[in-house]
Amino acid sequence: MKNEMPVTVPIKKVIDEANGIKSVILPYRLNAKPGQFAMIWLPGVDLKPVGVSYQDESSFGITVSAVGAWSKKICEMKAGELLGVMGPYGKAFKLEGKNIVLIGGGYGAASLMMLAERALKEETNATMIIGARSSDCLIYRERVKQLGLKTIFTTDDGSFGEKGFTTDVLQKILKEEKADKVFAVGPELMEKRVAEICLENNVPCEISIERYMKCGFGVCGACSVDDEGKRVCVEGTVFSGEEALKIREFGKYHRDGSALKKEFGGKK
Amino acid sequence: MADIGVNLCGLKLANPTVLASGIVGISKASVSYAVKNGAGGVILTYEGGMLNSVGYPNPGIDNIAEEFSNLKSVGAPVIGSITGKNAEEFAMLAGKINKMDFAAIEIVMSCPHTPGYGTMAGQSTPEITEEITKAVRAKVTKPLFVKLSPNVMAISEIAKAAEKGGADAITAVNTLGPGMVIDIKSRKPVLGGKIGGLSGDALRPVAVRCVYDIYKSVKIPIIGTGGVLTGEHAVEMIMAGATAVGIGTGVYNRGISVFRKVTREITAFMKENNYSTLEEMRGKAHEE
Structure with a gap:
C-alpha cells in the first residue's frame, strides 16, 4: 500500500518554459513511468494531479500553466520553497513500434517528454509535434533541440513553425510516412481529433485524459467518466484511442469539483 | 452453496x-x-453542486434529472444519499430526490468535518436526529436510511431516535474524528479542509462496537460500515448485527474489485464454517 500522505521537499530549480508556463524540479525519486502523474500538494492551498515532465535518478519535474489559484501560486514559487509529492499514479504509455509520433497541444507536451526521451534511448524513430496558440506559448523549444528530438512546431497564428493545428501535421505525416503508433496529450478536442484520425488511418494511438481529481487513487469518484464509470486516475489517465472514443463524455463534457457537467468548447 | x-x-x-x-x-x-x-448495492452521494442544483433549479437541473433516470440499468439497488444544514433543508432535498429513480434514500447527519453539517452542526443528538428523520420521513415514500456518527457517547440512543423518527434502517457508522495530519516541514495541515474523517483499520473496532450497540437497541436493520476491508471483517460486522456491510476505504486498500473479493471471502468463510445463510451468522456475537 502506498503512503497516502505527501512528502514535502524544497524546490530544486524553476525553469521558465513560455509565457505563463513554468517547470518546477523537485529533489524526490518518484520513479514514474512515462505518462504517469503525481499529486502535488501546495501547502495550505490544494492538492492537484500533474503529469511528470522531467525525471532522473534523484529528481523529477512538472510543467505548470498559470490558470487557477494553485497553478498561479506554483508559477510564482522559487527554489527552496516547499511542495508535497504523492505518487506516481495512473497507467503508463506503452512504447511500441519503430516509428512513433508524439503530439503535445499547449502544455500537453509535458506529459510526453519522458516518453520521447525513452524513445530516443531505445532508438525508436520519434517525431514530436508541439502546438500552441502563438510562439510565446510554445514550450520546450530549447529542450527538444538539446535532446536531438525531431520536432515540428505549430502555432494557430503562424508566429512560429507551421501555421495551423497539430492535427493537420499528423494527417500529413500519416499520409506521407509510416507511423506505428501515435501518442497525444493536449486539449480534449485535439485528443479526440487525433483518436479519430488514427482510427481512420488504422494506426494505434494512446492519449492521456484530464479530469478533475480530488484524491488521485480511485476513491473520490470525481474523475469517473460516463457511461462505464472508469476512473481516469486509476484506469487511465492513458487510454487507447479506441477506449477513449468509447467514453461517451470524451470531447463532449467533463465534471467540475461539484460533479456538475461542463461542456468542452466554452458552452455552459 | x-x-x-x-x-x-x-x-x-x-x-x-x-x-x-x-x-x-x-x-x-x-x-x-x-x-x-x-x-450488491450502491450509495450515490450528492455533495456541493449536485445538491445545490437539486435544491435550486438552474441549467444543471436537466442534466441531473437525466443523470438519475433509469437507475435500473445500474444492475443493483441505488440509494441516494443527501445531507443538509437543518431539518428544513433535509426535508426539501429529500422531497426532490424521492421523485427520482432511487431505490432508497440515506440521510447523513454525521459528517465530522464539514462546518454547518453533521456533528459540527450538532446534528448528532437524539433530539435533532429524531426531528430531522421525522421531517424527511414526511417527504419520503421510499425506504429511509439514517447514517450515524461514531463520535457520540451513546449511539444506541441516537439510533433509537432515528427509529422513532421513522427510519427504516441505520447506516453505522460515518468516519471517526475529525482528525488532522500536520506536515512538519511546511507546518501546515495536510488535508484540504485541514481536517478529515478517519476510516479503515483504525475505525473498524469502533464501528463494530457501534453496530453491536445499535443491534441491541433497535429492530430496524443496520448497514455496518467502517473499516470493512475483507470478508472476515464483513462477517464480524454481521455477527455484531449488520444486515449488509458498507465498503468505502476498502476501495483504496484493495481496488474497485474489493466488493467481489469480500463476497468471495464471505462465501469461503461460510463454507468452511458450515453456514448456509447470512441469517445464521447475524447478531451471533450477542449470544450468551
Whole structure:
C-alpha cells in the first residue's frame, strides 16, 4: 500500500518554459513511468494531479500553466520553497513500434517528454509535434533541440513553425510516412481529433485524459467518466484511442469539483 | 452453496456488500462501475453542486434529472444519499430526490468535518436526529436510511431516535474524528479542509462496537460500515448485527474489485464454517 500522505521537499530549480508556463524540479525519486502523474500538494492551498515532465535518478519535474489559484501560486514559487509529492499514479504509455509520433497541444507536451526521451534511448524513430496558440506559448523549444528530438512546431497564428493545428501535421505525416503508433496529450478536442484520425488511418494511438481529481487513487469518484464509470486516475489517465472514443463524455463534457457537467468548447 | 442474498427493507441485494456514501459514487456511471465490480448495492452521494442544483433549479437541473433516470440499468439497488444544514433543508432535498429513480434514500447527519453539517452542526443528538428523520420521513415514500456518527457517547440512543423518527434502517457508522495530519516541514495541515474523517483499520473496532450497540437497541436493520476491508471483517460486522456491510476505504486498500473479493471471502468463510445463510451468522456475537 502506498503512503497516502505527501512528502514535502524544497524546490530544486524553476525553469521558465513560455509565457505563463513554468517547470518546477523537485529533489524526490518518484520513479514514474512515462505518462504517469503525481499529486502535488501546495501547502495550505490544494492538492492537484500533474503529469511528470522531467525525471532522473534523484529528481523529477512538472510543467505548470498559470490558470487557477494553485497553478498561479506554483508559477510564482522559487527554489527552496516547499511542495508535497504523492505518487506516481495512473497507467503508463506503452512504447511500441519503430516509428512513433508524439503530439503535445499547449502544455500537453509535458506529459510526453519522458516518453520521447525513452524513445530516443531505445532508438525508436520519434517525431514530436508541439502546438500552441502563438510562439510565446510554445514550450520546450530549447529542450527538444538539446535532446536531438525531431520536432515540428505549430502555432494557430503562424508566429512560429507551421501555421495551423497539430492535427493537420499528423494527417500529413500519416499520409506521407509510416507511423506505428501515435501518442497525444493536449486539449480534449485535439485528443479526440487525433483518436479519430488514427482510427481512420488504422494506426494505434494512446492519449492521456484530464479530469478533475480530488484524491488521485480511485476513491473520490470525481474523475469517473460516463457511461462505464472508469476512473481516469486509476484506469487511465492513458487510454487507447479506441477506449477513449468509447467514453461517451470524451470531447463532449467533463465534471467540475461539484460533479456538475461542463461542456468542452466554452458552452455552459 | 451458501446463500448470500440480502433483503434490505425490500431492496434485493445479490450480496451484502454496499458501496458506502462518500466513496466513488458521484454519478450513475461511477456507481455502475462498482456494481460491475461486485457491489450488491450502491450509495450515490450528492455533495456541493449536485445538491445545490437539486435544491435550486438552474441549467444543471436537466442534466441531473437525466443523470438519475433509469437507475435500473445500474444492475443493483441505488440509494441516494443527501445531507443538509437543518431539518428544513433535509426535508426539501429529500422531497426532490424521492421523485427520482432511487431505490432508497440515506440521510447523513454525521459528517465530522464539514462546518454547518453533521456533528459540527450538532446534528448528532437524539433530539435533532429524531426531528430531522421525522421531517424527511414526511417527504419520503421510499425506504429511509439514517447514517450515524461514531463520535457520540451513546449511539444506541441516537439510533433509537432515528427509529422513532421513522427510519427504516441505520447506516453505522460515518468516519471517526475529525482528525488532522500536520506536515512538519511546511507546518501546515495536510488535508484540504485541514481536517478529515478517519476510516479503515483504525475505525473498524469502533464501528463494530457501534453496530453491536445499535443491534441491541433497535429492530430496524443496520448497514455496518467502517473499516470493512475483507470478508472476515464483513462477517464480524454481521455477527455484531449488520444486515449488509458498507465498503468505502476498502476501495483504496484493495481496488474497485474489493466488493467481489469480500463476497468471495464471505462465501469461503461460510463454507468452511458450515453456514448456509447470512441469517445464521447475524447478531451471533450477542449470544450468551
